[in-house]
Amino acid sequence: MVQFxxxxxxxxxxxxxxxxxxxSFGPNEKELKEVESGWNVTEIVEHLGKIEGMIQHxxxxxxxxxxxxxxxxxxxxxxxxxDIVKESGLIDKKMEAPALAKPSGQLSYDQALDQLNEIRAExxxxxxxxxxxxxxxxxxxxxxxxxxxxxxxxxxxxxxxIRHIGQLQRIRKAHQ
Numbered sequence: 001m002v003q004f005x006x007x008x009x010x011x012x013x014x015x016x017x018x019x020x021x022x023x024s025f026g027p028n029e030k031e032l033k034e035v036e037s038g039w040n041v042t043e044i045v046e047h048l049g050k051i052e053g054m055i056q057h058x059x060x061x062x063x064x065x066x067x068x069x070x071x072x073x074x075x076x077x078x079x080x081x082x083d084i085v086k087e088s089g090l091i092d093k094k095m096e097a098p099a100l101a102k103p104s105g106q107l108s109y110d111q112a113l114d115q116l117n118e119i120r121a122e123x124x125x126x127x128x129x130x131x132x133x134x135x136x137x138x139x140x141x142x143x144x145x146x147x148x149x150x151x152x153x154x155x156x157x158x159x160x161x162i163r164h165i166g167q168l169q170r171i172r173k174a175h176q
Contacts, residue, residue: 004077007127007154014158014165015120018048021168022113030109034171041171042112043103044164049116050101052123052157059126059150062138069134078136079151085159088146098143127154 002010022041025032030041039047071077107115135150142148148156 001082002080002155004074004079004131004151007079007151007158008124010155011120011123011158014161018161018165018168021165021172024172025168029175032171032175034167034174038167039103041168042107042109043105044168045109045112045116046103046105046107047097047101048161048164049112049119050103051097051160052116052119054098054101055153055157056119056123056126058140059130059153062140062150063126063129063133066138071131071133072136074131076136077130077151078149079155081148081152081155081159084146084148084152085156088142088144095144123154123157130154 022045025041033040103112130150133150138150139147140153142156
């Protein structure tokens with residue numbers, strides 16, 4: 001169970017796993033796909049940045065518009081999202097990405113990775129802001145139909161990345 005004070009280290013650990021998998025692809029392998037109709041390595045990286053950016057936008061809006069109340073004690077901040085994600089069936093089902101989260105196919109691998117890293121730096125700044133605010137009731141919906149609070153959305157960023165690490169591992173395995 002991930003606690004609020006573990007969010008950034010948890011996200012960093014997942015990002016290190018992502019980078020390790022990405023490093024397994026050579027410079028000429030960034031266009032590899034698991035299946036012909038799927039996304040290639042570069043497109044997956046772009047998608048991860050887009051999703052995290054969309055979550056950031058929602059978090060920033062919520063922080064800007066919701067009344068500022070004193071923070072819950074850090075140990076009382078509801079953060080872990082795994083039970084909610086499992087109950088929704090999201091772990092086991094392939095989802096169609098929202099139009100805004102689909103890769104454009106216009107970025108190079110390096111551009112997509114730079115963008116992803118820039119977005120993560122901003123996410124960390126937002127997470128530090130969450131420590132100072134009431135967040136358990138600061139909620140907005142996921143398209144599948146469940147609500148997450150601001151802290152849970154931060155955890156969800158890493159969970160989403162884990163899902164795509166698995167996809168990248170399958171691509172790597174398919175093209176050994």
